[in-house]
Amino acid sequence: MKLNDNFNNLKQSYLFVEIRKRVEAFTAANPNVEVIRLGIGDITRPLVPTVVEALSKASAEMGTPSGFKGYGYESDGYPFLREAIAGYYSASGAKISAGEIFVNDGAKSGLGNILNILGHSRVLIPDPVYPAYEDTNIMAGNELIYVDATEADGFLPAPPSEAVDVIYICSPNNPTGAVYSKTQLKAWVDYANANDALILFDSAYTEFIGDPSLPKSIFEIDGARTCALEFGTFSKMAGFTGVRCGWVIIPSELERNGVNVLNLWDRHQGSMFNGVSYIIQRGAEAALSARGLAENRANIAYYMENAKTITEALDKAGIKYTGGKNSPYVWLKCGRPSWDYFDYLLNEKNIVGTPGAGFGKNGEGWFRLTAFGTHELTKKAAERIAG
Numbered sequence: 413m414k415l416n417d418n419f420n421n422l423k424q425s426y427l428f429v430e431i432r433k434r435v436e437a438f439t440a441a442n443p444n445v446e447v448i449r450l451g452i453g454d455i456t457r458p459l460v461p462t463v464v465e466a467l468s469k470a471s472a473e474m475g476t477p478s479g480f481k482g483y484g485y486e487s488d489g490y491p492f493l494r495e496a497i498a499g500y501y502s503a504s505g506a507k508i509s510a511g512e513i514f515v516n517d518g519a520k521s522g523l524g525n526i527l528n529i530l531g532h533s534r535v536l537i538p539d540p541v542y543p544a545y546e547d548t549n550i551m552a553g554n555e556l557i558y559v560d561a562t563e564a565d566g567f568l569p570a571p572p573s574e575a576v577d578v579i580y581i582c583s584p585n586n587p588t589g590a591v592y593s594k595t596q597l598k599a600w601v602d603y604a605n606a607n608d609a610l611i612l613f614d615s616a617y618t619e620f621i622g623d624p625s626l627p628k629s630i631f632e633i634d635g636a637r638t639c640a641l642e643f644g645t646f647s648k649m650a651g652f653t654g655v656r657c658g659w660v661i662i663p664s665e666l667e668r669n670g671v672n673v674l675n676l677w678d679r680h681q682g683s684m685f686n687g688v689s690y691i692i693q694r695g696a697e698a699a700l701s702a703r704g705l706a707e708n709r710a711n712i713a714y715y716m717e718n719a720k721t722i723t724e725a726l727d728k729a730g731i732k733y734t735g736g737k738n739s740p741y742v743w744l745k746c747g748r749p750s751w752d753y754f755d756y757l758l759n760e761k762n763i764v765g766t767p768g769a770g771f772g773k774n775g776e777g778w779f780r781l782t783a784f785g786t787h788e789l790t791k792k793a794a795e796r797i798a799g
């Protein structure tokens with residue numbers, strides 16, 4: 413037998429291992445120094461009461477003869493959650509029907525598994541980028557074409573002149589925090605339609621958008637229904653990073669080579685996935701209720717207060733950055749190799765962040781801070797940066 417040789421082409425993923433190693437060495441040598449971690453990409457605030465109540469109620473239901481559920485209604489999700497997600501979209505102006513929504517266990521698996529229904533592809537990936545896009549395509553043996561995201565374009569690259577089959581767009585972006593406008597996204601939609609390409613739109617951070625003029629979904633853009641899929645998640649919007657629930661949207665009319673994409677994905681999920689647990693789906697439904705959204709948006713406002721604290725400190729220190737306005741990520745220009753800046757921040761300011769070099773060649777010279785800490789520690793870190 414033969415294993416998948418493509419795995420030999422993966423780069424060693426050492427970013428977070430190396431960060432841990434350096435932080436451990438520092439804290440071992442300086443046990444009394446308080447190190448503040450602004451490198452975390454994970455949620456830190458607990459689940460909101462509305463979600464906890466729904467999870468408990470659904471668990472109790474499962475312990476009764478009439479409320480017990482076995483295999484899910486369908487692998488695509490219970491109608492109550494698919495309807496709730498469709499309602500969530502309609503509030504921001506995107507018309508999505510419940511039948512176009514496939515509930516899954518999060519954006520990472522959706523974005524990775526979708527490659528199973530695509531043939532060998534030329535795939536466009538922005539650099540810097542969330543590393544999973546690159547690794548999953550290397551595993552699939554696809555041809556990778558990088559599009560530079562740089563300071564000059566505000567880390568929001570425009571479509572290239574060459575044709576590709578698949579395009580990854582993450583807006584608000586991890587790691588740069590940059591957010592595409594409707595006009596900029598329209599250019600990508602027109603490019604995808606002209607080239608028969610598919611856009612895979614990662615909307616993991618759209619709840620952090622405060623500016624009402626910025627699009628929260630690719631389906632707010634005319635023409636997206638014939639070229640785009642969207643990958644959503646409750647992870648960052650509702651603190652579900654450890655609970656696990658997300659969704660994929662595939663417009664019912666989307667076709668390539670005369671084949672309906674939604675039907676292919678339906679078949680894929682029916683064969684490879686047995687659904688998200690009933691309990692979690694009830695929790696996700698509650699996260700989208702009026703009360704659940706209000707509670708979760710209060711948490712997002714809490715994180716965005718941290719982002720403001722960080723960006724104000726950077727302004728004071730005269731350090732350039734993107735993000736932090738409609739995104740939990742602040743991407744600062746460190747003006748030196750990003751691992752050198754990591755060591756400087758750790759040793760001199762006792763702050764941990766993430767070196768931009770870990771996200772691609774254009775991340776070199778840049779550095780990611782996140783808003784997922786507490787107010788108290790973020791303020792302390794900001795004082796150290798500005799001081």
Ligand code: PLP
Nearest residue numbers: 518519520542586616645647658
């Ligand atoms: N997409 C981006 C851009 C992310 O940053 C992350 C997680 O950090 C994910 C997807 C993963 O989301 P999920 O927890 O839904 O798998």
